[in-house]
Amino acid sequence: MIVGLAGTWGFWLIEVCESVGQFALMIKSALGWILRSRVEWRQVLIQMQRIGVESFPVVTMTTLFTGMVLALQTGASSNALLNEPFFVGTVVGFSMVMELAPVMSALVVSGRAGAAIAAELGTMRVTDQIDALYTLGTDPVRYLVIPRVLAFMVMLPILKIMADFTGIFGGWAIAYFKLGIPTNTYWHDIFDYMDVDNFMHGFLKSFVFAFAIAFICCFKGINTTGGAEGVGKSTTAAVVMSMTAVLVLDYFVTAILVAFGIT
Amino acid sequence: MIDAVGVRKGFKGRPVLRGVDIIVEEGETLAIIGGSGCGKSTFLKCVIGLQRPDEGSITVDGADITTLKEESDIAHYRRRFGYLFQEAALFDSLPVWENVTFGLKYLTDIPRSRYRKIAADKLALVGLKDIEDMRPAELSGGMKKRVALARAIAAEPSYILYDEPTTGLDPIMSDVINDLIIDLQKKLKVTSIVVTHDMRSAYKIASRMAMLHEGKVLQVAHPEVMKISTNPYVRQFVDGLSEGPIKMRLKEYELPEDEERS
Numbered sequence: 001m002i003v004g005l006a007g008t009w010g011f012w013l014i015e016v017c018e019s020v021g022q023f024a025l026m027i028k029s030a031l032g033w034i035l036r037s038r039v040e041w042r043q044v045l046i047q048m049q050r051i052g053v054e055s056f057p058v059v060t061m062t063t064l065f066t067g068m069v070l071a072l073q074t075g076a077s078s079n080a081l082l083n084e085p086f087f088v089g090t091v092v093g094f095s096m097v098m099e100l101a102p103v104m105s106a107l108v109v110s111g112r113a114g115a116a117i118a119a120e121l122g123t124m125r126v127t128d129q130i131d132a133l134y135t136l137g138t139d140p141v142r143y144l145v146i147p148r149v150l151a152f153m154v155m156l157p158i159l160k161i162m163a164d165f166t167g168i169f170g171g172w173a174i175a176y177f178k179l180g181i182p183t184n185t186y187w188h189d190i191f192d193y194m195d196v197d198n199f200m201h202g203f204l205k206s207f208v209f210a211f212a213i214a215f216i217c218c219f220k221g222i223n224t225t226g227g228a229e230g231v232g233k234s235t236t237a238a239v240v241m242s243m244t245a246v247l248v249l250d251y252f253v254t255a256i257l258v259a260f261g262i263t
Numbered sequence: 264m265i266d267a268v269g270v271r272k273g274f275k276g277r278p279v280l281r282g283v284d285i286i287v288e289e290g291e292t293l294a295i296i297g298g299s300g301c302g303k304s305t306f307l308k309c310v311i312g313l314q315r316p317d318e319g320s321i322t323v324d325g326a327d328i329t330t331l332k333e334e335s336d337i338a339h340y341r342r343r344f345g346y347l348f349q350e351a352a353l354f355d356s357l358p359v360w361e362n363v364t365f366g367l368k369y370l371t372d373i374p375r376s377r378y379r380k381i382a383a384d385k386l387a388l389v390g391l392k393d394i395e396d397m398r399p400a401e402l403s404g405g406m407k408k409r410v411a412l413a414r415a416i417a418a419e420p421s422y423i424l425y426d427e428p429t430t431g432l433d434p435i436m437s438d439v440i441n442d443l444i445i446d447l448q449k450k451l452k453v454t455s456i457v458v459t460h461d462m463r464s465a466y467k468i469a470s471r472m473a474m475l476h477e478g479k480v481l482q483v484a485h486p487e488v489m490k491i492s493t494n495p496y497v498r499q500f501v502d503g504l505s506e507g508p509i510k511m512r513l514k515e516y517e518l519p520e521d522e523e524r525s
Contacts, residue, residue: 124354127350127352128348128349128350128352129352129353129354129355131308131313131348131352132346132348132352132353132354134312134313134338134341135311135313135341135344135345135346135366136365136366136369136370136414136418137338137341137342137366137369137370137418138365138366138369139334139338
Protein backbone atom coordinates (compact mmCIF):
# COMPACT_ATOMS: atom_id res chain seq x y z
CA MET A 1 0.00 0.00 0.00
CA ILE A 2 2.82 2.38 0.95
CA VAL A 3 4.59 1.59 -2.33
CA GLY A 4 1.36 2.23 -4.25
CA LEU A 5 0.82 5.54 -2.46
CA ALA A 6 4.40 6.59 -3.09
CA GLY A 7 3.99 5.67 -6.75
CA THR A 8 0.80 7.73 -7.06
CA TRP A 9 2.41 10.73 -5.38
CA GLY A 10 5.52 10.23 -7.49
CA PHE A 11 3.55 10.33 -10.75
CA TRP A 12 1.60 13.33 -9.50
CA LEU A 13 4.83 15.14 -8.63
CA ILE A 14 6.31 14.34 -12.04
CA GLU A 15 3.17 15.65 -13.75
CA VAL A 16 3.29 18.87 -11.72
CA CYS A 17 6.97 19.36 -12.55
CA GLU A 18 6.26 18.69 -16.24
CA SER A 19 3.41 21.20 -16.23
CA VAL A 20 5.54 23.87 -14.56
CA GLY A 21 8.29 23.25 -17.11
CA GLN A 22 5.86 23.40 -20.05
CA PHE A 23 4.34 26.60 -18.63
CA ALA A 24 7.78 28.20 -18.38
CA LEU A 25 8.65 27.08 -21.92
CA MET A 26 5.41 28.58 -23.24
CA ILE A 27 6.25 31.92 -21.62
CA LYS A 28 9.80 31.74 -23.01
CA SER A 29 8.49 30.93 -26.48
CA ALA A 30 5.94 33.77 -26.33
CA LEU A 31 8.53 36.30 -25.21
CA GLY A 32 10.84 35.08 -27.98
CA TRP A 33 8.19 35.72 -30.65
CA ILE A 34 7.41 39.15 -29.18
CA LEU A 35 11.09 40.16 -29.07
CA ARG A 36 11.43 39.11 -32.73
CA SER A 37 8.39 41.32 -33.49
CA ARG A 38 6.51 38.36 -34.96
CA VAL A 39 3.10 39.42 -33.68
CA GLU A 40 -0.26 38.84 -35.38
CA TRP A 41 -1.58 42.39 -34.88
CA ARG A 42 -4.96 41.64 -36.46
CA GLN A 43 -5.50 38.89 -33.90
CA VAL A 44 -4.39 41.24 -31.12
CA LEU A 45 -7.09 43.76 -32.11
CA ILE A 46 -9.74 41.03 -32.27
CA GLN A 47 -8.77 39.82 -28.80
CA MET A 48 -8.70 43.38 -27.41
CA GLN A 49 -12.31 43.68 -28.50
CA ARG A 50 -13.28 40.34 -26.94
CA ILE A 51 -11.28 40.64 -23.72
CA GLY A 52 -11.51 44.35 -23.06
CA VAL A 53 -14.43 46.02 -24.78
CA GLU A 54 -16.87 43.18 -24.14
CA SER A 55 -15.85 43.02 -20.45
CA PHE A 56 -16.47 46.73 -19.93
CA PRO A 57 -20.17 46.48 -18.88
CA VAL A 58 -19.63 43.78 -16.27
CA VAL A 59 -16.50 45.47 -14.85
CA THR A 60 -18.35 48.77 -14.68
CA MET A 61 -21.34 47.21 -12.93
CA THR A 62 -19.32 45.33 -10.31
CA THR A 63 -16.97 48.18 -9.44
CA LEU A 64 -19.80 50.73 -9.38
CA PHE A 65 -21.54 48.73 -6.66
CA THR A 66 -18.26 48.02 -4.88
CA GLY A 67 -17.66 51.76 -4.60
CA MET A 68 -21.23 52.24 -3.38
CA VAL A 69 -20.86 49.56 -0.70
CA LEU A 70 -17.54 51.02 0.45
CA ALA A 71 -19.01 54.49 0.83
CA LEU A 72 -22.05 53.17 2.63
CA GLN A 73 -20.06 51.07 5.10
CA THR A 74 -17.46 53.79 5.71
CA GLY A 75 -20.18 56.35 6.25
CA ALA A 76 -22.14 54.08 8.59
CA SER A 77 -19.04 53.18 10.65
CA SER A 78 -17.91 56.77 10.82
CA ASN A 79 -21.41 57.88 11.84
CA ALA A 80 -21.53 55.28 14.58
CA LEU A 81 -18.14 56.33 15.99
CA LEU A 82 -18.03 60.08 15.38
CA ASN A 83 -21.58 61.08 14.52
CA GLU A 84 -20.25 62.37 11.18
CA PRO A 85 -19.34 60.52 7.94
CA PHE A 86 -15.61 61.46 7.80
CA PHE A 87 -13.09 60.52 5.10
CA VAL A 88 -15.56 58.61 2.94
CA GLY A 89 -13.89 59.86 -0.24
CA THR A 90 -10.44 58.99 1.10
CA VAL A 91 -11.39 55.42 1.96
CA VAL A 92 -13.25 54.86 -1.31
CA GLY A 93 -10.55 56.49 -3.43
CA PHE A 94 -7.58 54.71 -1.88
CA SER A 95 -9.36 51.34 -1.71
CA MET A 96 -10.49 51.49 -5.30
CA VAL A 97 -7.32 52.84 -6.89
CA MET A 98 -4.79 50.75 -4.99
CA GLU A 99 -6.61 47.50 -4.35
CA LEU A 100 -10.20 46.93 -5.36
CA ALA A 101 -10.18 48.21 -8.93
CA PRO A 102 -7.18 46.09 -10.04
CA VAL A 103 -8.31 43.00 -8.13
CA MET A 104 -12.02 43.23 -8.98
CA SER A 105 -11.40 43.93 -12.66
CA ALA A 106 -8.88 41.05 -12.82
CA LEU A 107 -11.28 38.61 -11.13
CA VAL A 108 -14.20 39.61 -13.33
CA VAL A 109 -12.16 39.45 -16.54
CA SER A 110 -10.60 36.11 -15.62
CA GLY A 111 -14.09 34.71 -15.00
CA ARG A 112 -15.46 36.08 -18.26
CA ALA A 113 -12.65 36.33 -20.83
CA GLY A 114 -10.29 33.83 -19.18
CA ALA A 115 -12.93 31.12 -19.21
CA ALA A 116 -13.75 31.91 -22.84
CA ILE A 117 -10.06 31.65 -23.80
CA ALA A 118 -9.58 28.30 -22.05
CA ALA A 119 -12.77 26.90 -23.59
CA GLU A 120 -11.93 28.14 -27.08
CA LEU A 121 -8.35 26.86 -27.07
CA GLY A 122 -9.45 23.63 -25.38
CA THR A 123 -12.00 23.01 -28.11
CA MET A 124 -9.34 23.78 -30.71
CA ARG A 125 -7.07 21.22 -29.07
CA VAL A 126 -9.61 18.37 -28.92
CA THR A 127 -10.76 19.00 -32.50
CA ASP A 128 -7.17 18.92 -33.83
CA GLN A 129 -7.18 22.61 -34.78
CA ILE A 130 -4.00 23.21 -32.74
CA ASP A 131 -2.24 20.38 -34.59
CA ALA A 132 -3.60 21.84 -37.84
CA LEU A 133 -1.80 25.10 -37.03
CA TYR A 134 1.49 23.22 -36.79
CA THR A 135 0.89 21.46 -40.12
CA LEU A 136 0.16 24.84 -41.73
CA GLY A 137 3.51 26.27 -40.64
CA THR A 138 2.30 28.24 -37.62
CA ASP A 139 3.27 28.02 -33.99
CA PRO A 140 0.10 28.07 -31.82
CA VAL A 141 1.95 30.21 -29.29
CA ARG A 142 2.52 32.84 -31.95
CA TYR A 143 -0.98 32.69 -33.45
CA LEU A 144 -3.11 32.04 -30.35
CA VAL A 145 -1.23 32.85 -27.15
CA ILE A 146 0.61 36.09 -27.93
CA PRO A 147 -2.44 38.01 -29.22
CA ARG A 148 -4.36 37.05 -26.09
CA VAL A 149 -1.50 37.93 -23.74
CA LEU A 150 -0.93 41.31 -25.40
CA ALA A 151 -4.65 42.05 -25.49
CA PHE A 152 -4.91 41.23 -21.78
CA MET A 153 -1.90 43.41 -20.93
CA VAL A 154 -3.32 46.37 -22.83
CA MET A 155 -6.97 46.04 -21.87
CA LEU A 156 -6.84 45.04 -18.20
CA PRO A 157 -5.00 48.21 -17.11
CA ILE A 158 -7.48 50.24 -19.16
CA LEU A 159 -10.37 48.42 -17.50
CA LYS A 160 -8.70 49.08 -14.16
CA ILE A 161 -8.69 52.84 -14.84
CA MET A 162 -12.36 52.60 -15.86
CA ALA A 163 -13.01 50.71 -12.64
CA ASP A 164 -11.28 53.49 -10.64
CA PHE A 165 -13.69 56.01 -12.09
CA THR A 166 -16.85 53.94 -11.75
CA GLY A 167 -16.00 52.85 -8.18
CA ILE A 168 -15.25 56.41 -7.11
CA PHE A 169 -18.37 57.61 -8.90
CA GLY A 170 -20.46 54.95 -7.09
CA GLY A 171 -18.97 56.10 -3.80
CA TRP A 172 -19.76 59.73 -4.61
CA ALA A 173 -23.40 58.83 -5.43
CA ILE A 174 -23.86 57.28 -1.97
CA ALA A 175 -21.83 59.99 -0.23
CA TYR A 176 -23.87 62.78 -1.81
CA PHE A 177 -27.37 61.34 -1.95
CA LYS A 178 -27.43 59.08 1.10
CA LEU A 179 -24.85 60.45 3.51
CA GLY A 180 -25.29 64.11 2.64
CA ILE A 181 -21.59 64.80 2.02
CA PRO A 182 -21.02 67.77 -0.29
CA THR A 183 -19.37 66.94 -3.62
CA ASN A 184 -16.41 69.24 -2.94
CA THR A 185 -15.69 67.54 0.38
CA TYR A 186 -15.80 64.10 -1.23
CA TRP A 187 -13.31 65.06 -3.95
CA HIS A 188 -11.05 66.89 -1.52
CA ASP A 189 -11.03 63.80 0.70
CA ILE A 190 -9.68 61.88 -2.28
CA PHE A 191 -7.24 64.24 -3.93
CA ASP A 192 -5.82 65.91 -0.82
CA TYR A 193 -4.20 62.63 0.15
CA MET A 194 -3.69 60.71 -3.10
CA ASP A 195 -0.63 61.04 -5.35
CA VAL A 196 0.74 59.43 -8.51
CA ASP A 197 2.39 56.60 -6.56
CA ASN A 198 -0.99 55.46 -5.27
CA PHE A 199 -2.28 55.30 -8.83
CA MET A 200 0.84 53.51 -10.09
CA HIS A 201 0.53 50.98 -7.27
CA GLY A 202 -2.80 49.72 -8.63
CA PHE A 203 -1.83 50.22 -12.25
CA LEU A 204 1.29 48.02 -11.98
CA LYS A 205 -0.74 45.32 -10.27
CA SER A 206 -3.03 45.20 -13.31
CA PHE A 207 -0.09 44.39 -15.61
CA VAL A 208 1.03 41.52 -13.41
CA PHE A 209 -2.52 40.15 -13.13
CA ALA A 210 -3.03 40.42 -16.89
CA PHE A 211 0.18 38.50 -17.56
CA ALA A 212 -0.77 35.74 -15.11
CA ILE A 213 -4.41 35.34 -16.20
CA ALA A 214 -3.59 35.30 -19.91
CA PHE A 215 -0.80 32.73 -19.66
CA ILE A 216 -2.68 30.46 -17.22
CA CYS A 217 -5.86 30.40 -19.33
CA CYS A 218 -3.97 29.88 -22.60
CA PHE A 219 -1.85 27.13 -21.03
CA LYS A 220 -4.83 25.26 -19.61
CA GLY A 221 -6.70 25.59 -22.91
CA ILE A 222 -3.85 24.47 -25.15
CA ASN A 223 -3.08 21.46 -22.94
CA THR A 224 -6.66 20.19 -22.78
CA THR A 225 -7.19 16.45 -23.09
CA GLY A 226 -10.27 14.27 -23.00
CA GLY A 227 -12.89 15.67 -25.38
CA ALA A 228 -15.84 17.78 -24.27
CA GLU A 229 -15.44 16.74 -20.64
CA GLY A 230 -11.79 17.77 -20.79
CA VAL A 231 -12.74 21.20 -22.15
CA GLY A 232 -15.08 21.69 -19.18
CA LYS A 233 -12.40 20.59 -16.74
CA SER A 234 -9.67 22.77 -18.20
CA THR A 235 -12.00 25.78 -18.32
CA THR A 236 -12.88 25.33 -14.65
CA ALA A 237 -9.21 24.79 -13.75
CA ALA A 238 -8.19 27.89 -15.74
CA VAL A 239 -10.68 30.11 -13.92
CA VAL A 240 -9.89 28.71 -10.47
CA MET A 241 -6.13 28.91 -11.03
CA SER A 242 -6.18 32.40 -12.51
CA MET A 243 -8.43 33.79 -9.76
CA THR A 244 -6.26 32.18 -7.08
CA ALA A 245 -3.16 33.52 -8.81
CA VAL A 246 -4.62 37.04 -8.78
CA LEU A 247 -5.24 36.92 -5.03
CA VAL A 248 -1.89 35.31 -4.21
CA LEU A 249 0.07 37.63 -6.52
CA ASP A 250 -1.80 40.58 -5.06
CA TYR A 251 -0.02 40.06 -1.74
CA PHE A 252 3.43 39.56 -3.23
CA VAL A 253 3.16 42.45 -5.68
CA THR A 254 1.91 44.69 -2.88
CA ALA A 255 4.84 43.62 -0.70
CA ILE A 256 7.31 44.38 -3.52
CA LEU A 257 5.72 47.75 -4.29
CA VAL A 258 5.72 48.68 -0.61
CA ALA A 259 9.38 47.67 -0.39
CA PHE A 260 10.15 50.00 -3.31
CA GLY A 261 8.15 52.79 -1.72
CA ILE A 262 5.40 52.81 -4.34
CA THR A 263 2.45 53.17 -1.97
CA MET B 264 10.47 9.07 -50.49
CA ILE B 265 9.54 8.41 -46.88
CA ASP B 266 11.66 5.85 -45.05
CA ALA B 267 10.58 4.85 -41.54
CA VAL B 268 12.94 2.51 -39.70
CA GLY B 269 12.25 0.90 -36.32
CA VAL B 270 9.81 3.58 -35.19
CA ARG B 271 8.73 3.14 -31.58
CA LYS B 272 6.37 5.36 -29.66
CA GLY B 273 4.64 4.92 -26.32
CA PHE B 274 2.39 6.96 -24.07
CA LYS B 275 2.80 6.83 -20.29
CA GLY B 276 4.71 3.58 -20.50
CA ARG B 277 2.23 1.92 -22.86
CA PRO B 278 3.77 1.10 -26.24
CA VAL B 279 1.71 2.09 -29.29
CA LEU B 280 4.27 1.69 -32.08
CA ARG B 281 6.65 -1.24 -31.54
CA GLY B 282 9.20 -0.90 -34.32
CA VAL B 283 7.46 0.16 -37.52
CA ASP B 284 9.42 -0.18 -40.77
CA ILE B 285 7.71 1.34 -43.82
CA ILE B 286 9.01 2.75 -47.10
CA VAL B 287 6.75 4.98 -49.15
CA GLU B 288 7.97 5.32 -52.73
CA GLU B 289 7.82 8.53 -54.77
CA GLY B 290 4.39 9.09 -56.30
CA GLU B 291 2.65 6.12 -54.73
CA THR B 292 -0.40 6.03 -52.46
CA LEU B 293 0.21 3.81 -49.46
CA ALA B 294 -2.85 2.85 -47.44
CA ILE B 295 -2.14 1.93 -43.83
CA ILE B 296 -4.90 -0.29 -42.53
CA GLY B 297 -5.52 -1.73 -39.11
CA GLY B 298 -7.95 -1.81 -36.21
CA SER B 299 -8.68 1.00 -33.78
CA GLY B 300 -5.76 1.75 -31.49
CA CYS B 301 -3.16 -0.11 -33.54
CA GLY B 302 -1.05 3.04 -33.99
CA LYS B 303 -2.01 4.23 -37.50
CA SER B 304 -2.70 7.85 -36.58
CA THR B 305 0.26 7.94 -34.20
CA PHE B 306 2.53 6.85 -37.05
CA LEU B 307 1.11 9.57 -39.31
CA LYS B 308 1.68 12.18 -36.59
CA CYS B 309 5.26 10.96 -36.17
CA VAL B 310 5.84 11.34 -39.92
CA ILE B 311 4.77 15.00 -39.90
CA GLY B 312 6.50 15.73 -36.59
CA LEU B 313 3.43 16.32 -34.44
CA GLN B 314 4.72 13.55 -32.21
CA ARG B 315 8.34 12.59 -31.66
CA PRO B 316 9.20 8.88 -31.90
CA ASP B 317 10.89 7.37 -28.82
CA GLU B 318 13.18 5.33 -31.09
CA GLY B 319 13.86 4.85 -34.79
CA SER B 320 14.13 7.27 -37.68
CA ILE B 321 11.79 8.79 -40.26
CA THR B 322 13.63 10.19 -43.25
CA VAL B 323 11.86 12.28 -45.87
CA ASP B 324 13.91 13.28 -48.92
CA GLY B 325 17.06 12.87 -46.84
CA ALA B 326 15.85 14.87 -43.80
CA ASP B 327 15.39 12.85 -40.61
CA ILE B 328 12.63 14.35 -38.48
CA THR B 329 13.88 12.55 -35.38
CA THR B 330 17.15 14.51 -35.43
CA LEU B 331 15.51 17.93 -35.76
CA LYS B 332 15.45 19.82 -32.48
CA GLU B 333 14.66 23.44 -33.35
CA GLU B 334 10.99 24.27 -33.94
CA SER B 335 11.98 26.34 -36.99
CA ASP B 336 13.71 23.30 -38.55
CA ILE B 337 10.66 21.13 -37.86
CA ALA B 338 8.41 23.81 -39.37
CA HIS B 339 10.65 23.87 -42.45
CA TYR B 340 10.48 20.05 -42.66
CA ARG B 341 6.66 20.19 -42.48
CA ARG B 342 6.48 22.49 -45.51
CA ARG B 343 6.57 19.51 -47.84
CA PHE B 344 3.44 18.01 -46.27
CA GLY B 345 -0.30 18.52 -46.53
CA TYR B 346 -2.34 16.89 -43.78
CA LEU B 347 -6.02 15.99 -43.85
CA PHE B 348 -7.34 15.54 -40.32
CA GLN B 349 -9.96 12.97 -39.42
CA GLU B 350 -12.47 15.63 -38.28
CA ALA B 351 -11.28 18.16 -40.91
CA ALA B 352 -10.01 20.54 -38.14
CA LEU B 353 -11.16 23.68 -39.93
CA PHE B 354 -10.82 26.94 -38.00
CA ASP B 355 -14.34 27.86 -36.89
CA SER B 356 -13.63 31.57 -36.65
CA LEU B 357 -12.46 31.96 -40.25
CA PRO B 358 -14.44 31.83 -43.51
CA VAL B 359 -13.74 29.00 -45.94
CA TRP B 360 -11.35 30.98 -48.16
CA GLU B 361 -9.21 32.01 -45.20
CA ASN B 362 -9.15 28.42 -44.00
CA VAL B 363 -7.93 27.25 -47.41
CA THR B 364 -5.21 29.89 -47.69
CA PHE B 365 -4.23 29.93 -44.01
CA GLY B 366 -0.89 28.19 -44.52
CA LEU B 367 0.18 30.33 -47.49
CA LYS B 368 1.19 33.22 -45.23
CA TYR B 369 3.58 31.00 -43.30
CA LEU B 370 4.64 28.46 -45.94
CA THR B 371 5.00 30.59 -49.07
CA ASP B 372 5.86 34.09 -50.31
CA ILE B 373 2.64 34.44 -52.29
CA PRO B 374 1.18 37.96 -51.90
CA ARG B 375 -2.04 38.21 -49.92
CA SER B 376 -3.83 39.83 -52.87
CA ARG B 377 -3.80 36.45 -54.64
CA TYR B 378 -5.25 34.42 -51.77
CA ARG B 379 -8.91 34.59 -52.79
CA LYS B 380 -8.12 33.45 -56.34
CA ILE B 381 -5.99 30.59 -55.01
CA ALA B 382 -8.76 29.58 -52.60
CA ALA B 383 -11.30 29.51 -55.45
CA ASP B 384 -8.92 27.42 -57.61
CA LYS B 385 -8.18 24.89 -54.86
CA LEU B 386 -11.85 24.62 -53.94
CA ALA B 387 -12.68 24.00 -57.59
CA LEU B 388 -10.08 21.20 -57.59
CA VAL B 389 -12.07 19.46 -54.85
CA GLY B 390 -15.39 20.16 -56.58
CA LEU B 391 -16.61 23.12 -54.52
CA LYS B 392 -17.77 26.47 -55.85
CA ASP B 393 -19.17 29.69 -54.37
CA ILE B 394 -18.63 28.73 -50.74
CA GLU B 395 -15.60 30.95 -50.12
CA ASP B 396 -17.40 33.23 -47.69
CA MET B 397 -19.26 30.54 -45.77
CA ARG B 398 -18.23 29.51 -42.25
CA PRO B 399 -17.21 25.91 -41.44
CA ALA B 400 -20.29 25.56 -39.20
CA GLU B 401 -22.50 26.04 -42.29
CA LEU B 402 -20.90 23.12 -44.18
CA SER B 403 -21.87 19.44 -44.28
CA GLY B 404 -19.40 16.76 -43.18
CA GLY B 405 -18.40 15.95 -46.75
CA MET B 406 -17.93 19.61 -47.64
CA LYS B 407 -15.77 20.13 -44.55
CA LYS B 408 -13.53 17.24 -45.60
CA ARG B 409 -13.20 18.68 -49.09
CA VAL B 410 -12.41 22.17 -47.76
CA ALA B 411 -9.81 20.58 -45.49
CA LEU B 412 -8.39 18.79 -48.52
CA ALA B 413 -8.25 22.07 -50.43
CA ARG B 414 -6.37 23.56 -47.46
CA ALA B 415 -3.96 20.61 -47.42
CA ILE B 416 -3.05 21.11 -51.08
CA ALA B 417 -3.05 24.94 -51.09
CA ALA B 418 0.69 25.26 -50.56
CA GLU B 419 1.34 22.56 -53.18
CA PRO B 420 2.98 19.96 -50.95
CA SER B 421 4.97 16.96 -52.20
CA TYR B 422 3.32 14.64 -49.69
CA ILE B 423 -0.27 14.40 -48.50
CA LEU B 424 -1.13 12.53 -45.33
CA TYR B 425 -4.77 11.50 -44.94
CA ASP B 426 -6.06 10.51 -41.48
CA GLU B 427 -9.28 8.52 -41.93
CA PRO B 428 -10.50 10.56 -44.92
CA THR B 429 -13.83 8.72 -45.27
CA THR B 430 -14.73 8.27 -41.59
CA GLY B 431 -18.15 9.66 -40.74
CA LEU B 432 -19.26 10.09 -44.35
CA ASP B 433 -22.07 8.32 -46.19
CA PRO B 434 -21.00 5.74 -48.81
CA ILE B 435 -21.54 8.07 -51.77
CA MET B 436 -19.60 10.93 -50.20
CA SER B 437 -16.89 8.43 -49.19
CA ASP B 438 -16.55 7.44 -52.82
CA VAL B 439 -16.41 11.09 -53.86
CA ILE B 440 -13.50 11.58 -51.44
CA ASN B 441 -11.82 8.43 -52.79
CA ASP B 442 -12.13 9.77 -56.35
CA LEU B 443 -10.71 13.09 -55.20
CA ILE B 444 -7.68 11.40 -53.63
CA ILE B 445 -7.02 9.49 -56.88
CA ASP B 446 -7.62 12.61 -58.95
CA LEU B 447 -5.27 14.77 -56.86
CA GLN B 448 -2.61 12.10 -56.95
CA LYS B 449 -2.74 12.13 -60.76
CA LYS B 450 -2.94 15.92 -61.16
CA LEU B 451 -0.47 16.96 -58.49
CA LYS B 452 1.87 13.94 -58.70
CA VAL B 453 2.04 13.77 -54.91
CA THR B 454 3.08 10.91 -52.67
CA SER B 455 0.32 9.97 -50.24
CA ILE B 456 -0.17 7.99 -47.05
CA VAL B 457 -3.78 7.19 -46.26
CA VAL B 458 -4.65 5.86 -42.82
CA THR B 459 -7.97 4.06 -42.95
CA HIS B 460 -9.96 1.09 -41.78
CA ASP B 461 -12.40 1.48 -44.67
CA MET B 462 -11.36 -1.48 -46.84
CA ARG B 463 -13.46 -0.38 -49.82
CA SER B 464 -11.63 2.93 -49.80
CA ALA B 465 -8.23 1.30 -49.29
CA TYR B 466 -8.69 -1.08 -52.26
CA LYS B 467 -9.78 1.78 -54.49
CA ILE B 468 -7.10 4.36 -53.79
CA ALA B 469 -4.00 2.43 -52.73
CA SER B 470 -1.09 1.43 -54.91
CA ARG B 471 0.21 -0.53 -51.90
CA MET B 472 -1.24 -1.42 -48.52
CA ALA B 473 0.41 -1.93 -45.12
CA MET B 474 -1.40 -3.75 -42.33
CA LEU B 475 -0.57 -2.51 -38.84
CA HIS B 476 -1.45 -4.59 -35.79
CA GLU B 477 -0.47 -3.84 -32.18
CA GLY B 478 2.10 -1.31 -33.33
CA LYS B 479 3.85 -3.57 -35.86
CA VAL B 480 3.64 -3.94 -39.61
CA LEU B 481 2.27 -7.40 -40.44
CA GLN B 482 2.33 -7.20 -44.22
CA VAL B 483 3.00 -4.69 -46.99
CA ALA B 484 1.65 -5.62 -50.39
CA HIS B 485 -0.35 -4.65 -53.47
CA PRO B 486 -4.12 -4.49 -52.77
CA GLU B 487 -4.74 -7.56 -54.93
CA VAL B 488 -2.19 -9.52 -52.89
CA MET B 489 -3.74 -8.30 -49.65
CA LYS B 490 -7.12 -9.63 -50.78
CA ILE B 491 -5.73 -13.16 -50.91
CA SER B 492 -3.25 -12.84 -48.03
CA THR B 493 -2.57 -16.04 -46.10
CA ASN B 494 -1.64 -14.12 -42.93
CA PRO B 495 -4.55 -14.95 -40.57
CA TYR B 496 -4.51 -11.44 -39.00
CA VAL B 497 -4.64 -9.75 -42.41
CA ARG B 498 -7.30 -12.20 -43.60
CA GLN B 499 -9.51 -11.50 -40.62
CA PHE B 500 -9.16 -7.71 -41.01
CA VAL B 501 -9.68 -7.44 -44.77
CA ASP B 502 -12.64 -9.81 -44.58
CA GLY B 503 -14.06 -7.93 -41.58
CA LEU B 504 -14.61 -11.00 -39.42
CA SER B 505 -15.19 -10.93 -35.66
CA GLU B 506 -13.74 -14.43 -35.28
CA GLY B 507 -10.01 -14.88 -35.71
CA PRO B 508 -6.66 -14.18 -34.09
CA ILE B 509 -7.43 -10.47 -33.54
CA LYS B 510 -9.35 -10.44 -30.26
CA MET B 511 -11.48 -7.36 -29.70
CA ARG B 512 -10.82 -6.92 -26.00
CA LEU B 513 -12.22 -3.47 -25.36
CA LYS B 514 -9.80 -2.71 -22.51
CA GLU B 515 -6.93 -3.04 -24.93
CA TYR B 516 -8.20 -0.11 -26.99
CA GLU B 517 -8.91 2.38 -24.25
CA LEU B 518 -6.52 5.23 -24.84
CA PRO B 519 -6.36 8.85 -23.78
CA GLU B 520 -8.20 11.05 -26.26
CA ASP B 521 -5.16 12.92 -27.53
CA GLU B 522 -3.04 9.87 -28.20
CA GLU B 523 -4.90 7.72 -30.64
CA ARG B 524 -8.13 8.44 -32.39
CA SER B 525 -8.22 6.09 -35.33
